[in-house]
Amino acid sequence: MSPVNAVLRRELRSYFVTPVAYVFLVIFLVLAGILTFYVGDFYERGQADLQPFFVMHPWLYLILVPAITMRMWAEEAKGGTLELLLTLPLTLWQAMLGKFLAAWLFIGLALALTFPIWITVNYLGAPDNGVILAGYLGSWLMAGTFIAIGACLSALTRSQVVAFILTALVCVLLILVGQPQVLDFFQGALPRRMINAVAHLSMLRHFEAISRGVLDLHDLLYFLLSMTGWLLAGVLMLDLKRTR
């Protein structure tokens, strides 16, 4: 697995030598703070938990994850380094995995840096830290799914802007698809089973389940399978580009 490791290290380093990493971290932390306190009514709820913090994460990722993933393949295709990378002895799958893991670890770092809010809530009251841990896990899994989507769609194009917009679009669809308003819209048009199936695709539903502290295999599988599926699609996309 040495090539995966080499790609991962190169990617992570490239985040930190360009301002990308710092800009991302600052914006992520500032936004997470603002949203939690002002929009999520962290104090006013009077409850010692991090629900108002986690509930904002899908929307944060919606903007910030495509910004991380848009360059993943599009930049390499445009700069010609794709030819260099793919003629080195590694499989497409290893290249994809290396890049994905780098981004996922990076988001993991961003999440870890939100620890002051965890300290705050522990200082203010006596929250259930197990639930909070589950919330972090759910958030990280959701970020991974967003990244996998972005990795796949970045492989589709040479334009980072196109990659950004497509990724944000797919992600917002996956967030919204389980909302009652959307489901109501389909109520008459689709059979009940279909609507249930559509509702199960919703990222929010699975994320909320995990962040309530309920670690159901069903929800974990949803995220793991989504990631695998999108990454696989991305690999196919790269492979297809070689024949086109």
Next chain:
Amino acid sequence: MIETDQLTRCYGNLTAVDALTIRVEPGQVLGLLGPNGAGKSTAMRMISGFLMPTSGTARVCGHDVGREPLKAKRALGYLPEGAPSYGEMTVQEFLHFIVRMRGFKADLGYRRFHAVVQQLQLEDVLGVCIENLSKGLRRRVGLAQAILHDPPVLMLDEPTDGLDPNQKHAVRQLIDVMARDRTILISTHLLEEVHALCNRVVIIARGKLLADATPAELEARSRYHGAVSFSAPGSGMSQEMLGRLPQVAAIEVDPLDGRITVFPKAGERILDAVETLLREQGLEVSEIQLERGRLDEVFRQITTGTHGGIPAEGVRA
């Protein structure tokens, strides 16, 4: 060893590479020559495994690029067109990345790293970001990347493009040294490079193989092969005399500097006859030269399908 068999690549209606079959053996330096857009880079991209052929196969050291891509890639050192590399990395970081990608153990990787840094004279720029390097230095970094794992097969897409004459010389020496027991395929549109480097030339245009020969054989196809040229003031009379020599096919006078070129009939040698005649005429000849043939003319002739230029001012015998 590089072998391609009926290698073909189409982009929509355009056939970029058309049933290309070549075989390059160890010890050979094959120059892939062709005008821009001839399909040189596309052919190399297929051999490197970056592009899939529409049909046909390519093998590197016996490994089919489509079926055993990793084995083929391990045997191959490849410099893609334009020598792409990660601009935000320093030279050292980039080469360390390649060391890791090539799966070297720490000490051997360290030794290979130092060997290529020395070979390509990169010591002074190790800490510099690649995007801040000159075009020539970037190319050398690309070359370092290609030869880092000491591959049995080297494929270089325009290796000396953008280098100054001294750097070109250095790169050519490097390729010369490496050529002894390796298979080397280089693409170029510099004809001087063919002379300096290659012991075999393949000319392609519009994706098709048009010639496969040694540089000397190609030169022999030139109209200038065996021609004698000289400069002599006041040689008007002798032109007519030269034209009467039985071995001479044509005479050309360069309109700019008045240099006279005498073309032999096929298979004839004319140097002695011309020299004798000039001596008899008592002409002061400042310098006389036997031409080997002009590759650029042969190249034009082969790739455009026309015969190289009508004499501008010629006396046909």
